[in-house]
Amino acid sequence: MPHTRVAVLVGSLRADSVNRRLAESLREHAPAGVSVELVDGLDQVPFYNEDVDRPGSVPAAAARLREQVAAADRVLAVTPEYNGTMPAVLNNAIDWLSRPYGAGAIQGKPFGVVGATPTPYGGKWAHADTVRSAGIAGAVVVEDVTVSQSALEVDVLTDPEVRDRLDRAVAALVEFEAETAAA
Structure with a gap:
């Protein structure tokens, strides 16, 4: 099996968040031949604005x-749920990754979402919104990759x-x- 790189977008900016710790544990428990790489600096990426998304002038954090x-x-999103949806930082990352239209960095990438929240619903709405947004942005959503876990039920770590x-x-x-999706 060739080496596989998984980029992880963490929807929580808090340094000690449960979801960041889950993402770190995924890196530590990665299967042989797989590297799980947390994409840091999402808090540095400006809100998407087509006026600043121009060749040669893309903000460094977005680049x-x-x-x-x-x-x-x-690509794997590890995210909590904020007010019944995905955190703005994750939505913004997907916005930047979706451009240029039809050729963004997320285009054609297998994509999944996991995470935990301290609510009875475990983040299922945020995860559904993240999957929908990533799919519209051009990612290939892998349906079997969604874990929405309530942190009220168990110690998710x-x-x-x-x-x-x-x-x-x-x-x-x-x-x-990806070929199996077309079959």
């Missing part, structure tokens, strides 16, 4: 985001069942072949 995702084989679901989600994302 780094695009380069990291373009270099990856897969230590629960073996949650760990197993996260590991299976990463494996499904890595093993996904």
Whole structure:
């Protein structure tokens, strides 16, 4: 199996957030032949504005985001839910990754979303919105890669069942072949 790079977009900016810690644990538990790379600096990416998205003048943080995702084989969002939807920082990252239209860094990349929230719903609305947005942006959404977990039910960082679901989600994302989506 060739080496697979997974770019991880963390929807929470808080340094000690549960979702950042989940993302770090995914990196630590990555299967052999897989590197899980957290895309840092999302807080430095300005809100998307087509006026500043011009060849030669793209803000440096947005250019780094695009380069990291373009270099990856897969993209995984690890995100909480804010007010019933995805965090603005994640939406903004997807906006930048969707451009230029039809040729953005996320175009054709297998994409999944996992995460936890301290609510009974586990982030399912944020995850559904993230999947929809990424799909519209050109990503190939891998349906088997969604883990929405309530942090009220279990300690999401230590629960073996949650760990197993996260590991299976990463494996499904890595093993996904885009050709099978067309079949």
